[in-house]
Structures are given as C-alpha cells and as structure tokens.
C-alpha cells in the first residue's frame with residue numbers, strides 16, 4: 001500500500017492515478033515515486049490548470065505603456081538625444097574598471113530541453129563554430145578565460161543546468177577540463193522542475209510507472225536555484241557585485257561588455273538589458289515597455305497589433321525595443337528577489353508530452369496534449385529600480401541557435417553566418433583586410449573582443465584564405 005497520507009492527498013485532488021502502478025514497483029521504485037510525489041504542490045497545479053492564477057490584462061496594460069528609458073544606437077555613437085545623459089566613453093572606462101576589480105560574474109542558463117533543435121544532448125554541447133567546430137559551452141567558457149586574461153582578474157561563471165541537462169553537462173565539462181577555466185571559477189547548479197498535466201483533464205502525466213513527467217521550471221527558476229546552490233553566498237564572499245546574464249544558445253554575446261556594464265553602473269540601475277530594434281511591429285520578440293516607473297517585457301503574443309504598430313513623428317516604431325534575454329543584474333537585487341521568487345507567475349505552454357496511459361502503455365502524441373508550466377526570468381524586471389535598456393545591433397550580440405537545419409532562421413548555418421560576420425568586423429576594425437566570402441573564426445582566448453583583436457593584428461594585413469585565429473597548437 002502507498003503511504004496513506006500521500007494516497008489521501010492525491011485522491012482529494014483527483015490525481016490518484018499517479019499511484020496506480022504502485023503494486024508493480026520494487027521497494028526502491030516505490031520510494032522513488034513517493035519522494036517525487038511528496039514534492040508536488042497539488043494545490044498550485046490545480047489552480048494553474050483551472051486558470052485561477054492572476055494574469056494581467058496585457059492588452060489593456062500595453063495601451064497605457066510608454067517606451068523604456070534607453071541608450072539608443074545614436075546615443076552610443078555620441079550623436080543622440082538620450083535623456084539618460086550617459087557618456088559612452090565614460091561607460092567603457094567604468095565597466096572596464098569593474099572588470100579589473102573582479103566585481104563582475106557570469107550567469108549562463110543552460111537548462112532548456114532544446115526540443116526545436118532536435119539535438120540529443122544538452123544544447124551547450126552543439127558544435128557550432130564554423131572552422132574549429134567548438135561547442136557553445138567551449139565558446140562561452142573560453143570567453144570567461146579570455147576576459148580574465150584581458151582584465152587580469154578571474155571572472156567566475158555560474159552555470160545553470162536542469163535535471164534534463166545536468167549530468168551530461170558536468171561530465172562533458174570535466175572531460176574538457178572546463179576549457180581552461182579554473183575549477184574554482186565555475187559553479188554548476190541545477191534548476192527545479194514542474195510536472196505537466198493533460199490539457200483536457202488536468203491529470204498529472206506519468207513518464208513511467210515509478211515517475212511523473214517532469215520538465216525544467218523555466219529560466220525564472222534561476223533565482224530559487226541560485227539560492228539553493230549557495231551561489232549567491234559565494235558571490236557575496238568573492239565580492240561579485242554584478243552578474244552578466246545570457247542564454248546558452250547564443251554564441252555571439254558580448255559577455256561582460258564593458259560599455260554595457262558601465263551604463264548599468266553609471267545609471268545606478270539594478271537591472272540593465274540589451275534591446276534590439278524591432279524591424280516590423282509583429283516581430284517575434286518580447287517588447288520592453290514601461291508601466292509607470294516599472295520595466296516590463298510583454299510577450300509578442302500578448303501585445304495588441306495596433307499598439308505595436310504605433311509610430312513616432314519621424315515614422316519609427318514607438319515600441320521599438322525587443323528583448324533578447326541579455327541582462328546585467330546587481331547581485332544585491334537578486335538577493336532582494338529571493339523573498340519574491342515564489343511569487344513569479346507561471347506561464348503555460350501547450351506541448352507534446354509522451355506519457356503512460358491508464359494501461360501503463362507509452363503514448364507518443366502527434367498533437368500537443370499537455371500543459372507545461374514555466375517561470376520566466378523577465379518577470380523579475382518590474383521589481384528593479386532605475387532600469388534602463390541599451391540598444392545593440394543584432395550583428396553585435398544576437399544569433400540564437402533554436403532550430404534544426406532547413407528552417408528559415410536561427411539554424412546552425414544562420415548562427416555561423418553571424419559568427420563569421422562578427423569576427424570579420426573585428427578584424428576589419430583593426431585595419432585588416434579579409435577577402436570576400438572567406439570564413440574567419442577567432443578563438444576567444446586568442447582575442448575576446450574587437451579591442452583585443454586590434455592588439456594582435458597589424459593594420460593592413462590581408463587574409464585571403466579561411467583562417468582560424470588561435471594559440472592552440
């Protein structure tokens with residue numbers, strides 16, 4: 001018999017089927033299932049399924065929204081009219097000083113299932129680099145090494161996995177000696193999970209007779225996981241005051257970019273985000289907007305078309321700022337958020353989830369059959385004081401690997417084109433000439449950014465063949 005209290009609780013929520021195969025399980029399997037079920041908040045699942053959770057009326061909110069305080073591209077070039085009154089040169093200096101003081105860390109989230117890409121391993125293990133075939137993990141960790149070399153201070157990496165990606169990620173990094181990042185500068189921590197329910201009945205789905213189907217609880221699970229893992233305490237002890245946040249699937253992120261960190265510090269913002277300018281009103285990017293003095297991201301699916309289409313006097317989009325999930329957080333802000341982490345709302349996704357039917361047979365659905373529940377990191381934004389956004393071009397910072405080859409966008413080939421273009425741009429900015437159509441790739445330890453490239457490449461040098469810039473023998 002299953003533990004009585006557990007059985008009663010599941011019965012009272014109409015979820016007794018989760019224990020239907022109890023008698024067929026070994027004692028180990030029984031205790032595994034019991035501990036998994038004991039951790040489920042049935043009340044929460046019930047209210048999420050019934051839709052009892054408070055959801056803002058985003059269409060109404062969008063109508064009262066204003067654009068966010070921003071450094072636009074023109075402001076960054078010293079030609080703009082930003083009311084923020086920040087100097088790009090001073091920002092670069094201030095950000096570089098924070099890096100040289102060892103006050104900035106990296107927060108990399110890599111817990112997602114990568115279902116669209118269809119790669120059987122954690123997405124970070126995808127060999128994306130056009131010439132070296134370095135994986136996403138290699139590129140990101142080597143940037144941390146390159147930054148430590150540039151600024152003369154270690155830059156710790158806090159890497160979030162999920163139960164789906166954790167073991168393989170840890171083994172892969174160990175096998176590659178963290179790509180040169182000292183062990184003390186890498187903390188891998190695991191986010192939590194949420195069950196999925198049948199979209200019609202609200203019943204919990206089973207992945208096996210002894211287990212529920214569980215999926216990562218969304219990148220909004222980061223805050224809780226940072227606390228559980230002791231990462232926040234470690235940041236405090238190391239004197240890390242800011243965190244540069246980004247997602248594993250984007251290899252061209254200018255990690256810890258001094259200019260961005262500088263704007264963040266000079267404006268005394270608790271949370272600074274990169275924004276890219278939307279090309280069309282309906283572009284599939286979250287929209288940065290202000291509601292009063294609070295920064296929000298309203299998802300494109302919730303943003304009314306007429307509001308999205310509003311124009312400024314000069315014909316540009318009024319709501320121009322698209323979110324690409326790159327932020328600088330104050331550690332003190334995250335600490336403040338610890339008490340708020342359970343209040344982050346859940347977003348519901350309608351997905352295909354394989355599961356056991358009543359007879360214990362595995363069903364592979366061909367249509368979405370389940371509701372998954374995820375928390376999003378951007379729901380923290382409204383809590384931040386003095387938030388700002390800084391406009392970057394997509395070429396500077398955004399080429400996410402989302403889709404399998406053959407799709408129109410965000411595929412491996414698409415991402416590689418951006419990688420090559422970024423490195424070509426750095427070489428040309430240093431005065432080198434790269435022949436048309438020639439692929440170039442820069443190892444982040446060889447040079448982590450355009451400034452470092454300029455120290456290693458003589459102006460006037462011509463590259464007429466495919467070239468990998470690397471110190472590796």
Ligand code: UTP
Pocket residue numbers: 109110111112113114115116117123160161162191216217218219246247248249374402
């Ligand atoms: P996405 O929402 O794009 O998901 O995550 P994904 O896993 O990359 O791909 P799909 O949607 O299954 O095809 C954006 C980023 O957030 C991280 C992912 O690892 C990726 O870096 N993420 C997502 C988490 O860390 N945890 C989550 O629960 C969800």
